[in-house]
Amino acid sequence: MTTTTSTDVTHEATSLPITFDAVGMSFRRPDDRLQVLEDCSFEVPSGEFVSVVGPSGCGKTTLLNMAAGFLRPTSGRVRVGTDVVEGPHPSRGVVFQQYAVFPWLTVARNIEFGLTLRANRRSRADRAAIVDHYVEVMGLRGFESAYPKELSGGMRQRVAIARAYATNPRVLLMDEPFAALDAQTRTFMQELLHGTQQRERRTVLFITHSVEEAIFLSNRVVVMGARPAGVREVVDVDIAFPRDAETRLTNDFIDLRRHLEHVLHQPTPSSNQSESSHDTRRNP
Ligand SMILES: Nc1ncnc2c1ncn2[C@@H]1O[C@H](COP(=O)(O)OP(=O)(O)O)[C@@H](O)[C@H]1O
Numbered sequence: 001m002t003t004t005t006s007t008d009v010t011h012e013a014t015s016l017p018i019t020f021d022a023v024g025m026s027f028r029r030p031d032d033r034l035q036v037l038e039d040c041s042f043e044v045p046s047g048e049f050v051s052v053v054g055p056s057g058c059g060k061t062t063l064l065n066m067a068a069g070f071l072r073p074t075s076g077r078v079r080v081g082t083d084v085v086e087g088p089h090p091s092r093g094v095v096f097q098q099y100a101v102f103p104w105l106t107v108a109r110n111i112e113f114g115l116t117l118r119a120n121r122r123s124r125a126d127r128a129a130i131v132d133h134y135v136e137v138m139g140l141r142g143f144e145s146a147y148p149k150e151l152s153g154g155m156r157q158r159v160a161i162a163r164a165y166a167t168n169p170r171v172l173l174m175d176e177p178f179a180a181l182d183a184q185t186r187t188f189m190q191e192l193l194h195g196t197q198q199r200e201r202r203t204v205l206f207i208t209h210s211v212e213e214a215i216f217l218s219n220r221v222v223v224m225g226a227r228p229a230g231v232r233e234v235v236d237v238d239i240a241f242p243r244d245a246e247t248r249l250t251n252d253f254i255d256l257r258r259h260l261e262h263v264l265h266q267p268t269p270s271s272n273q274s275e276s277s278h279d280t281r282r283n284p
């Protein structure tokens with residue numbers, strides 16, 4: 001069932017690029033500072049899907065939090081379009097690793113939520129059309145009146161993604177949204193998100209620690225090193241769209257996967273640090 005206003009809600013978003021310009025971050029600790037990111041520069045072009053991969057604890061969530069405006073970098077700057085990010089803004093949609101849906105709202109109300117806030121306020125008819133569109137896109141038909149506790153983990157995360165898309169944000173920021181899902185659900189979610197991106201072309205910054213997931217979804221992959229993390233390599237994924245299960249079995253895909261795994265697992269020459277240790281200065 002489509003409504004006559006659906007063209008209204010599926011219109012091309014005015015996406016903007018995200019630019020990380022020599023970004024550094026250090027956190028104050030009781031006795032010293034923890035340098036997490038150093039001189040990170042890369043771009044998420046408008047309407048493109050860019051993944052960041054890197055070892056656990058290297059600062060991926062920190063990067064995303066800076067793009068969201070939840071954290072200010074200690075050096076450099078993050079821009080969305082020409083504006084320097086200085087705080088949170090409703091024009092940036094965020095999807096977290098954990099299911100950030102409201103348990104007291106139904107699926108439809110969760111998706112609608114951002115559209116009832118002043119910054120993104122839409123008419124009742126538009127809201128209904130937008131909710132209907134994303135219920136369809138995210139395969140939630142029949143569950144509009146269900147509450148999150150009645151849904152599987154994958155479905156809950158689809159509600160969170162639908163809610164982020166629904167406000168038509170300038171950029172979408174996703175922090176390992178599939179990390180908690182089983183392998184089969186995860187593959188399904190990747191294909192769903194890929195299909196959505198093919199149709200709607202948003203600017204997406206996607207954090208993952210799966211190289212395979214990054215290649216499958218992205219126009220470009222940014223590989224980070226261990227803390228203090230810098231950008232090790234930025235690779236344009238020169239594999240045709242749309243992609244499907246077969247794509248993962250092609251030589252181009254496998255070659256790129258091997259290359260990125262290699263870059264990712266190269267030792268960091270200048271430091272000797274383990275993820276479990278917070279003491280980055282310890283040497284044997
Ligand atoms: N607010 C904070 N204060 C102090 N240290 C932090 C803070 N946030 C993150 N860190 C530290 O910064 C490092 C990077 O964290 P994070 O960005 O969450 O890594 P990732 O997402 O790549 O796993 C970790 O060592 C973490 O403990």
Ligand SMILES: [Mg+2]
Nearest residue numbers: 060061062175
């Ligand atoms: Mg993280």
